[in-house]
Amino acid sequence: MRIAAFFSTICAAALVAAEQRTAQIYIQPVQSSPSKPQPLAEVAYDAASLISTEIVSYEAPELPETASLVRVGIYDPKTSRWVAGITAASADNFDRGYAPTILLSVNENGDVRSVALKGVRVDAGQTRDFGPKAVVIADKKGSQPELNKPVVLAPGGRKAAEEEPKSFLQKYWWLIAIVVVMSMAGGGEK
DSSP: HHHHHHHHHHHHHHHHHHOOEEEEEEEOOOOSSSOOEEEEEEEEEEEETOOEEEEEEEEEOOOOOOOOEEEOEEEEETTEEEOOOOOEEEEGGGGGGGGEEEEEEEEEEEEEEEEEEEEOOOOTTSSSOOEEEEEEEEEOOOOOOOOOOOOOBBSSSBBBOOOOOOOHHHHHHHHHHHHHHHHHHSSOOO
């Protein structure tokens, strides 16, 4: 009975830890006369595992013919400001034969740092999945430098120079000499 209670508490803790978050992605054509950003997609992702990512809603943007670039990011309509990092993408990512892929970069807390968009070429013969996709990329810590590593000194007090690697002849000259002497000294039948 205690095992079942223990197992259920672990499952409940896992469900609480699996926090489902959503991000509202906006798009704005880059033109000389600025227009208001319009909603592009709403992406739901799990901040803990980053595996279960899905697009909740997606609206294909209506872009003017003159727009060649679009601005993609998270926009706050209340303050009329871009909240997270934005990127510029080509308007060709929404053409026929391309499926838009939304890339969300999140920090350690699961908050969105930036949004990017890329169009993936779709071959109708290979796949039937033409819809948009979402990918969440989490920040990872990079490798740390080795600090306070001791410096190897030569007997004279200077930094020891690394030896150059030796060639095959430098390593095995003595074996080659023995083989040559044995073959010349070895008597053959007369």
